[in-house]
Amino acid sequence: MPDNLPIERVVEPAPCVCGKCGSERLHKLGEVVSKTLECGPRRWKIIEHVREKFSCRDCEAITEAPAPSHPIPRGFAGPSLLAMVLVNKFLLHQPLNRQSKTYAREGIEIDVSTLADRVGACVVAPTSNRPISMFCNSMTRSQSTRSCSLRT
Numbered sequence: 001m002p003d004n005l006p007i008e009r010v011v012e013p014a015p016c017v018c019g020k021c022g023s024e025r026l027h028k029l030g031e032v033v034s035k036t037l038e039c040g041p042r043r044w045k046i047i048e049h050v051r052e053k054f055s056c057r058d059c060e061a062i063t064e065a066p067a068p069s070h071p072i073p074r075g076f077a078g079p080s081l082l083a084m085v086l087v088n089k090f091l092l093h094q095p096l097n098r099q100s101k102t103y104a105r106e107g108i109e110i111d112v113s114t115l116a117d118r119v120g121a122c123v124v125a126p127t128s129n130r131p132i133s134m135f136c137n138s139m140t141r142s143q144s145t146r147s148c149s150l151r152t
Contacts, residue, residue, distance in 0.1 A: 001037055001046055001076065002107055011050045012065040018056035019063045026054035032064060037108070038078040044108055047078065072121045082122055085115060 017024050036047045051065045071079050088094040096115040103110050 001035060002044075002109070004107065006045045008045055008047045009050060010047060011052070012068065014052045015054060015063045015065060018059060018061055020061035021056060021059040023056050023058040025057035026063065027057055029053040029055045029062065032067075034067065035076065036070065036078045037076050037081055039081045039084055039108075042106075044106065072118060075118065075121070077118050082118060085118060086122060089119060 015026070018026060030053050032051045032053060034049045034051075036049065038045050038047055049068045051067065053062055053064045055062055071077070071082055077085075085096075085099060088099055089096060096119070097112050100110055100112045100115055
């Protein structure tokens with residue numbers, strides 16, 4: 001990820017008690033940081049989710065807040081970035097190679113294969129979380145003569 005983007009730091013709430021013994025005597029060990037790339041209306045930023053690690057002074061167990069959920073497990077793309085890529089691809093008919101070049105001009109290097117992987121992960125997501133199926137259904141309702149193509 002580029003170093004020149006603004007960083008929004010979100011500190012997740014720390015645990016109050018030890019998850020193993022229930023003691024309140026916790027000592028901070030460090031923190032775990034996961035980064036998510038987000039894009040607002042043509043404003044890129046990185047969101048750092050910080051989970052502080054604590055050690056229990058009674059039983060020496062290590063406790064930390066649960067990791068935030070991502071639309072794609074262990075992926076760096078946030079929901080607004082994924083939505084933008086999907087809309088550009090399926091609604092505006094902009095190929096992924098052109099999107100990749102546009103992002104590169106804005107200082108964000110995302111390879112075409114990475115974009116294709118993200119689109120594929122959204123398309124084959126479980127049925128309950130399929131944003132593309134909702135998108136295709138709304139598209140076919142509004143444009144009854146066109147069908148929705150899922151080629152990457």
